[in-house]
Amino acid sequence: MRLVLTQYSVVVVLVAVLVVLFGLYLSWTATRLDRLHVRLDAANVALDAQLLRRSTAVLELARSGLLDPATALILAAGAREAEIAAPDEREAAESALTRDVRAAFEDPAQGEHVRAHPDGPELLDELGRAMRRVQLARRFHNESVRAVRQLRSHRLVRAFRLAGRAPDKPSFEIDDEPPATLAR
Amino acid sequence: MRIGIVCPYSWDVPGGVQFHIRDLAEYLIKLGHEVSVLAAADEDTELPPYVQSAGRAIPVPYNGSVARLSFGFLSAARVRRWIHDGNFEVLHVHEPGTPSLSLLACWAASGPIVATFHTANPRSRAMLAGAPIVASAMEKINARIAVSEYARRTLVEHLGGDAVVIPNGVDVGYFSALRPRPEWQTPTDQQADGGTIGFVGRFGEPRKGLSLLLEALPAIVAARPRTRLLVAGRGDEDEALRNVPAHVREHVEFLGMVSDEDKGRLFQSVDVYCAPNTGGESFGIILVEAMSGGAPVLASDLDAFSLVLEGGAAGAMFPNGDAAALAREAIALLGDPARRRALRAAESEAVRKYDWSVVAADILSVYEMVTESTARVTAENGGSR
Numbered sequence: 093m094r095l096v097l098t099q100y101s102v103v104v105v106l107v108a109v110l111v112v113l114f115g116l117y118l119s120w121t122a123t124r125l126d127r128l129h130v131r132l133d134a135a136n137v138a139l140d141a142q143l144l145r146r147s148t149a150v151l152e153l154a155r156s157g158l159l160d161p162a163t164a165l166i167l168a169a170g171a172r173e174a175e176i177a178a179p180d181e182r183e184a185a186e187s188a189l190t191r192d193v194r195a196a197f198e199d200p201a202q203g204e205h206v207r208a209h210p211d212g213p214e215l216l217d218e219l220g221r222a223m224r225r226v227q228l229a230r231r232f233h234n235e236s237v238r239a240v241r242q243l244r245s246h247r248l249v250r251a252f253r254l255a256g257r258a259p260d261k262p263s264f265e266i267d268d269e270p271p272a273t274l275a276r
Numbered sequence: 277m278r279i280g281i282v283c284p285y286s287w288d289v290p291g292g293v294q295f296h297i298r299d300l301a302e303y304l305i306k307l308g309h310e311v312s313v314l315a316a317a318d319e320d321t322e323l324p325p326y327v328q329s330a331g332r333a334i335p336v337p338y339n340g341s342v343a344r345l346s347f348g349f350l351s352a353a354r355v356r357r358w359i360h361d362g363n364f365e366v367l368h369v370h371e372p373g374t375p376s377l378s379l380l381a382c383w384a385a386s387g388p389i390v391a392t393f394h395t396a397n398p399r400s401r402a403m404l405a406g407a408p409i410v411a412s413a414m415e416k417i418n419a420r421i422a423v424s425e426y427a428r429r430t431l432v433e434h435l436g437g438d439a440v441v442i443p444n445g446v447d448v449g450y451f452s453a454l455r456p457r458p459e460w461q462t463p464t465d466q467q468a469d470g471g472t473i474g475f476v477g478r479f480g481e482p483r484k485g486l487s488l489l490l491e492a493l494p495a496i497v498a499a500r501p502r503t504r505l506l507v508a509g510r511g512d513e514d515e516a517l518r519n520v521p522a523h524v525r526e527h528v529e530f531l532g533m534v535s536d537e538d539k540g541r542l543f544q545s546v547d548v549y550c551a552p553n554t555g556g557e558s559f560g561i562i563l564v565e566a567m568s569g570g571a572p573v574l575a576s577d578l579d580a581f582s583l584v585l586e587g588g589a590a591g592a593m594f595p596n597g598d599a600a601a602l603a604r605e606a607i608a609l610l611g612d613p614a615r616r617r618a619l620r621a622a623e624s625e626a627v628r629k630y631d632w633s634v635v636a637a638d639i640l641s642v643y644e645m646v647t648e649s650t651a652r653v654t655a656e657n658g659g660s661r
Contacts, residue, residue: 155408168409
């Protein structure tokens with residue numbers, strides 16, 4: 093009888109330890125998930141900022157008077173569409189802006205022509221930097237989305253609803269390849 | 277007169293603006309004027325002798341869709357050289373609000389410039405963003421022409437200023453001289469309970485409204501069981517017929533792409549020409565062609581159509597998008613030969629003002645007015661900033 097009692101208490105202690113360890117594990121996972129959500133929010137803000145910087149750079153170039161009016165109008169319209177696009181049209185509008193810029197500078201002579209003007213290099217360099225930064229910000233953003241998704245799809249996270257009611261954020265898929273003349 | 281005309285789109289792509297420019301240029305040449313047209317074109321396109329290529333147009337996202345446009349310094353240089361070599365008395369640009377050759381021509385030229393605006397309803401967002409850029413080029417335009425009252429209103433709202441209305445031209449004599457094709461006519465023994473309805477257009481485009489006509493067809497067939505619908509134009513036939521009841525399908529005949537001549541003979545053959553378009557029309561040249569060909573017209577009451585049909589005096593109309601009303605009007609027209617005769621008479625009167633002889637004379641008087649200052653069109657160095 094004593095022997096059975098001792099065995100019983102050992103089991104109780106073991107179970108208690110396991111429960112505590114499991115609780116710690118859950119809490120640690122929740123903290124990880126929370127950290128990833130914060131990281132994703134930051135990446136999202138950064139992406140927004142870089143996209144805005146890019147459309148501003150395009151618009152400045154368009155209004156500089158250094159381009160022919162047809163190219164300027166295409167770029168200004170593209171930048172404007174990208175800035176005011178509704179959330180579900182945003183990827184399409186930003187991709188369209190990328191293609192506008194690529195079409196405008198597909199011919200290297202166009203870039204050289206603008207660069208020949210005193211204000212040209214600064215405007216082109218700013219646009220080149222902005223396009224590169226959109227690429228970077230988008231990679232970081234999508235990497236965060238992937239990390240959050242991976243952890244959220246974990247069985248325990250789903251079972252214990254560790255993600256709470258935070259919505260599942262989609263990745264941001266656009267064509268962001270700059271033209272060769274602006275690539276850095 | 278030495279006239280330079282600028283087409284902002286590809287010459288090898290069929291479109292209303294291209295056809296208008298082609299017909300205008302050929303008519304002016306026939307009158308003895310010297311005309312040169314600058315247009316975008318693929319390298320291997322065969323061009324008429326009066327057209328000069330400004331190179332290939334490039335597909336680029338603009339205004340919510342992908343458009344084929346000509347832009348950049350290389351295109352601008354070609355435009356400038358053409359203006360310089362042409363030594364024109366007047367420059368006539370089309371759709372200068374589109375970022376393509378016409379806008380570049382306004383930028384590069386000085387001297388008498390006439391501009392024609394074709395579009396009825398450009399989404400204003402692009403124009404708003406580009407307004408300061410376009411403004412300086414547009415300020416050089418001496419005379420502005422809109423192809424319809426509707427196009428004029430759009431122009432006034434989006435750019436300010438005013439324009440005179442000169443409609444698109446149609447060769448009325450060509451369409452009225454064609455003979456009907458018997459297989460497209462209603463046989464004598466079917467006239468009591470049948471009739472043929474014609475439709476022309478790229479019917480895959482929802483705004484052309486074929487689906488509305490097909491929605492109305494069962495009711496028309498119920499009232500007149502031997503009615504036939506002849507559809508000319510490009511599109512996916514199975515897709516178009518998907519929602520049409522099986523017993524009605526045999527009343528629809530697809531003619532595929534037809535030549536200009538067959539289009540004209542179709543107008544001569546049918547009892548009713550139906551234009552159920554739901555929007556996006558600035559002028560309705562197809563209505564004028566159908567009216568020239570003597571087809572009684574039944575059209576939706578779009579502003580542009582209402583103007584051509586003189587508010588219903590020269591053709592029947594139904595409320596836009598209302599299939600039941602379309603069916604009612606079609607049944608009434610098919611069963612009333614006297615009314616169709618009256619409409620034909622009213623039409624032949626109404627289309628006179630769209631004949632090239634009238635339209636070209638009007639355009640020529642605009643040319644003469646802007647050239648009175650005697651200055652020639654010259655290329656400016658570097659364009660204005």
